[in-house]
Amino acid sequence: MSIFGRGSSAVQSSGAINPQTVEMAVTELEMVTDVFNRIVNTCHNKCISTRYAEPDLNKGESVCVDRCVAKFFEVNKKIGEKLQAMGAANSGGSPVGGSSFGGL
Amino acid sequence: MSIFGRGSSAVQSSGAINPQTVEMAVTELEMVTDVFNRIVNTCHNKCISTRYAEPDLNKGESVCVDRCVAKFFEVNKKIGEKLQAMGAANSGGSPVGGSSFGGL
Amino acid sequence: MSIFGRGSSAVQSSGAINPQTVEMAVTELEMVTDVFNRIVNTCHNKCISTRYAEPDLNKGESVCVDRCVAKFFEVNKKIGEKLQAMGAANSGGSPVGGSSFGGL
Amino acid sequence: MDFSKLNAAEQAHMTKYIEKKQMHDFMNLYAGLVERCFTSCCSDFTSKALSGKEETCVMNCADKFLKHTERVGARFAEHNAETMNEAASSFKQ
Amino acid sequence: MDFSKLNAAEQAHMTKYIEKKQMHDFMNLYAGLVERCFTSCCSDFTSKALSGKEETCVMNCADKFLKHTERVGARFAEHNAETMNEAASSFKQ
Amino acid sequence: MDFSKLNAAEQAHMTKYIEKKQMHDFMNLYAGLVERCFTSCCSDFTSKALSGKEETCVMNCADKFLKHTERVGARFAEHNAETMNEAASSFKQ
Known part of the structure; x- marks a missing residue:
């Protein structure tokens, strides 16, 4: 048993920053x-009249x-699924991470 | 009197960088x-003809x-004053800094 | 001959990072x-119909x-040459680097 | 956003980062609001003074944009909560 | 882009940087694609559900944009290769 | 911008930062100029060569944009000087 530290995993979970x-x-x-x-931008363009007659x-x-x-x-979801399918077709796996795709 | 340094405030003003x-x-x-x-962008759109007949x-x-x-x-000033008033109403103080608002 | 290192230029070319x-x-x-x-953006605006009737x-x-x-x-080339000429006229040299201008 | 898996030091780091980001986001909101409302409301440059009509337009524009952003924020938060619930229940299966 | 003049440590650093950048570029492509195709294809807000017509438009838009980007990439690479050759032959003179 | 309150080391740091920023701003100006003038002047893609008319337009566009930016810069500097004076005199009161 070391007197210098509490072991790296204990330090990891309470002290040190994992970059x-x-x-x-x-x-x-x-x-x-x-x-x-x-x-915000897109839906403002789609929905808000720029006459600004009232606040x-x-x-x-x-x-x-x-x-x-x-x-x-x-x-967002449709395009996420599409990109995921394309990634799967190209590389046998999803391009980034995978399951959280299109879920934002 | 210390022989190790000139005191932190002297170092502060002539040597060390305060991040x-x-x-x-x-x-x-x-x-x-x-x-x-x-x-530059906004006033170009408002004022400059894009026919570019002369330089x-x-x-x-x-x-x-x-x-x-x-x-x-x-x-800029009007909207700065408005945001400042809203910040004051919401939190009893200006949202960022305060007096330099709208002055750019 | 030093036992502490292989000299700074050897280290430079094989080991240390020059920021x-x-x-x-x-x-x-x-x-x-x-x-x-x-x-990509500009040529999409110029060439691609936004009806999206086919993929x-x-x-x-x-x-x-x-x-x-x-x-x-x-x-890009014409404007690079123009900026280079203006830089040369103003400062007796090109504004940034020089010969690689307009070549992207 | 769920930062509960981060340790104390990491959470402290994120808190500091988020403070900086909020300042930055606020400056962006401010500058964006000015550009947007100026572009929509000011088209007469026979004078450099803001006309009464232009000023009303600018104030309405700013109010409306902030309310719009708030409404989008509410829908956005609801959507994220739903997505997290779905993710959570799919983990339980 | 020619990184052959960099030493091993510098190249390792660039490789790590490029990995991060690719992740970032991909997220940008994804978000940009959504914004672009939504803007072009969705203009009816009498319902919150995507209509069949809108969905077809969105899928075509995404496909077409990716093919467009690929084509620009091919022309871009050709141009860069030519420029490098010119630069190389001008050094030999 | 008033950096007189910074100490020598901080000012040196800012000078280095500003040098990098100027390089970056220049590249942005260059790329923005190309995009802007191409967009305004080039609309005929029956040929890949720049026509005489397009080239004149591009050159005028670049000249005009730079003069416009210079003029905005002059008004901007005047405004900042005024604002600083007002701030200074309000401190004296």
Whole structure:
């Protein structure tokens, strides 16, 4: 038994930073933010009148935004499945990770 | 009196790099560059004819650019004040920093 | 002869990382990727119908894409030469590097 | 987003990163709002002063965009929660 | 791109960087494809479900964009090879 | 931009950062100029060669954009100087 440390796995889970773990968390956060910003932009273009006669979303705009977001996620899923299928066809495996695809 | 150093504040002001100070300077520089690029783009779209019959800005375009930049800064200020007021209403303080808002 | 090392130039060429060399390689890679993405986007806008009636590029679209890429490179070269000439006129030298300009 | 698998040091690192990111995202929102509302509302450059009509348009534009973003955020969060539930129940099978 | 002048350690560093970049580029391609095809194909928001017509459009759009990107890539590579040859022969003079 | 509050080491660091940034900004300007002028001037793809008319348009476009950017830069600098003066005099009160 060593007096110098509690063993590497104990340190790992409570003390030291694993650069790969942090990097993956950062990448995931940036990806989600990017998708969010794209939806905000795209659905604004689709649903919001640029006359800006009033400061609130009107009924029609609100409903349009809800459907726009839902449809965007559907397209996201379809294209994710397509890319996954293509990756599987090309390399015998999914291009990145796999099961979390299209689920965002 | 120590023979090992001149005290942390003296070192601070002449030698060592404070990462936070440098990071803030970098952030400020990137923010200003971003706003500049947005103005260049936006005012080009508003004022410059894309027929490109001559290499110089004509009189009308030059005047338009000057007014466009001035108006952009006015809109920047109005929206900065609005965001500041909303931040104050929400949290009892301005969202970021405060007094330098809208001043760019 | 030293027993501590094989001399700095030998280490340089086989072992240690020169941050500047790596940074330049990264910058070059990012630049080329940026130009590629701009061509993909621009030539898609110029050549591909957004009706999406079929999944393949038709004959007309394919020929258009080839010419679009060639013309984009020609414009890249012309503007590179112009910027180089302006840099030479302003500072007695090219603004960045020089001979590799416009060659991408 | 689920950071529960990270250890304390990693979570502290992420918290610091997220603080920086929030500052950055806010500056982006601000600059984007100005560009967007200027582009939609200002088209008369016979004067450099903002007209009353333009100012109303800009203020409405900013309000509306923020409400729009909030609404998208609510739908986005619902979707992510659903996706996580589906993922969780597929793990239980 | 010619990394032959880099030493082994530098090449290893670049390989790692390129792996990260490929992951990043792929996520960008994916998100860009969704935005592009959604924008071109979806304009009816009387329903939140994707219609058959919209779905066909989205799938064609994705296929076509990938083929377009591939074709641009081929022309791009040819151009770069030519430029390198010219540069190489101008060095020999 | 006022970096006078930074110490010598910090200023040296910023100078190095700014040099890199200028290189990067220049590459961005170059690539943006090509994309912008190509988009505005080239719409005929019955030939892959640049026509005389297209070339004139591209050259005028580049010249005009650079002069436009310079003019915006001058107004931008004036505005920043004014804002700094206002800030300075409000501190004196």
